[in-house]
Amino acid sequence: MGFQQGLSGLNTSSKSLEVIGNNVANANTYGAKSSRAEFSDMYAASLGGSGNNGIGIGARIGAVAQQFTQGNISTTSNNLDLAINGRGFFALATPQGETVYSRNGQFKRDANGYIVNNEKHQLLGQALDATGAPAGPAGSPVQLTNDGSAPQKASAVTMTANLDARATIPPVAIDFSNSKSYNFVTSQTAYGDNGAPVALNYYFRKVSDAVAANPSAVPPVAAAGSQWSVYLSADGNTNAASVNSAAGVPTPVATFTFNPDGSLPAGTVFGIPSIPGGKNGQPLTGVTLDMSKSTEYSGNYAVTDLTGGGYAQGNLSDFLIESDGTVKARYTNGQSKAIARVQLADFKNLNGLQPVGANEWKSTNASGDPLPLGAPGSGVYGLLQSGALEESNVDLTGELVNMIVAQRAYQANAQTIKTEDQVLQTLVNLR
Numbered sequence: 145m146g147f148q149q150g151l152s153g154l155n156t157s158s159k160s161l162e163v164i165g166n167n168v169a170n171a172n173t174y175g176a177k178s179s180r181a182e183f184s185d186m187y188a189a190s191l192g193g194s195g196n197n198g199i200g201i202g203a204r205i206g207a208v209a210q211q212f213t214q215g216n217i218s219t220t221s222n223n224l225d226l227a228i229n230g231r232g233f234f235a236l237a238t239p240q241g242e243t244v245y246s247r248n249g250q251f252k253r254d255a256n257g258y259i260v261n262n263e264k265h266q267l268l269g270q271a272l273d274a275t276g277a278p279a280g281p282a283g284s285p286v287q288l289t290n291d292g293s294a295p296q297k298a299s300a301v302t303m304t305a306n307l308d309a310r311a312t313i314p315p316v317a318i319d320f321s322n323s324k325s326y327n328f329v330t331s332q333t334a335y336g337d338n339g340a341p342v343a344l345n346y347y348f349r350k351v352s353d354a355v356a357a358n359p360s361a362v363p364p365v366a367a368a369g370s371q372w373s374v375y376l377s378a379d380g381n382t383n384a385a386s387v388n389s390a391a392g393v394p395t396p397v398a399t400f401t402f403n404p405d406g407s408l409p410a411g412t413v414f415g416i417p418s419i420p421g422g423k424n425g426q427p428l429t430g431v432t433l434d435m436s437k438s439t440e441y442s443g444n445y446a447v448t449d450l451t452g453g454g455y456a457q458g459n460l461s462d463f464l465i466e467s468d469g470t471v472k473a474r475y476t477n478g479q480s481k482a483i484a485r486v487q488l489a490d491f492k493n494l495n496g497l498q499p500v501g502a503n504e505w506k507s508t509n510a511s512g513d514p515l516p517l518g519a520p521g522s523g524v525y526g527l528l529q530s531g532a533l534e535e536s537n538v539d540l541t542g543e544l545v546n547m548i549v550a551q552r553a554y555q556a557n558a559q560t561i562k563t564e565d566q567v568l569q570t571l572v573n574l575r
Contacts, residue, residue, distance in 0.1 A: 226529070469488070
């Protein structure tokens with residue numbers, strides 16, 4: 145036994161304690177990966193011989209291997225916080241033009257709208273157009289702008305309603321101020337040519353009752369459903385949609401007849417007359433009303449679908465990142481728009497990555513070049529979770545046990561040095 149073995153044991157045990165201490169220190173660091181010290185024994189080469197009874201000369205640190213296992217995912221209240229559930233790394237561009245990689249998804253917007261981490265490194269992805277198709281090169285910094293949502297004018301209004309077949313024909317002429325002159329009414333906010341709201345009211349008035357089939361009549365009478373008319377007012381102006389009215393008497397926008405079974409013929413679509421500027425000074429032109437899916441059943445009146453009225457101009461509300469990395473802007477008018485997609489990177493040899501601090505790694509010859517950037521959920525890449533972060537994969541219980549083992553190993557190696565010192569002291573004292 146010599147001092148060399150004990151000294152090497154002290155060094156390796158000390159390095160192991162450093163690795164354990166670093167793991168414990170980063171137990172609460174999002175995206176951090178634990179490491180472990182891997183030991184190797186050492187033997188002196190036999191000069192001019194091939195003996196098999198060589199005594200080792202100690203131990204050394206063979207490698208400090210990182211453990212790229214999945215950490216737990218915890219939710220947050222920030223939509224720009226991202227967690228990767230599966231393989232992959234966020235690719236980040238540094239101000240020096242380098243690309244680094246991270247599992248820490250604590251992102252924010254900088255003054256120019258770019259998504260950055262705490263080191264001001266920009267998250268990479270690909271710009272998208274309004275249809276979700278790529279609109280720029282892959283691996284470009286993701287930028288979120290404060291652009292608003294343009295208004296959409298009303299064009300093709302679709303209404304699905306049930307007009308109660310038990311309704312009777314009103315006894316008086318149509319008068320929007322007299323509820324006895326029509327059977328049913330529903331309202332909709334439509335948007336004019338420049339996005340100003342127009343309050344529309346649709347009034348339904350039964351014109352004739354259904355006719356039962358009478359084949360014995362001369363000539364024979366075929367069955368027919370009830371006939372209805374629909375009237376329209378805009379911004380409370382009874383004449384606004386009645387351009388053909390005379391003396392202020394409203395004219396129906398359309399009159400339609402139901403089939404005997406209570407359905408409407410396919411293609412029951414009417415053109416709504418152009419509505420001049422109402423109280424908002426905004427015209428409404430080129431609008432159609434599709435009632436093909438409406439019915440006349442013996443049941444309560446109900447409107448189950450009324451769409452196509454357009455929408456107003458909207459301001460940016462917030463951003464949402466979906467599991468496939470699609471970044472969507474949401475607006476105050478209820479609309480959303482895809483603007484970019486976050487992309488992930490991966491490597492053949494994760495343990496070849498070089499840690500550079502700040503929860504980031506660089507590629508090396510050992511790790512190989514990164515695989516082509518890809519969308520989360522495609523290929524080998526995991527899915528993203530917005531409003532969540534990946535916790536460190538450090539197991540504190542295991543690290544504390546490892547600390548005790550490393551401490552005992554350090555004490556035992558110190559004891560071998562102490563014993564060797566006593567042996568040499570005994571040898572010196574021989575006479």
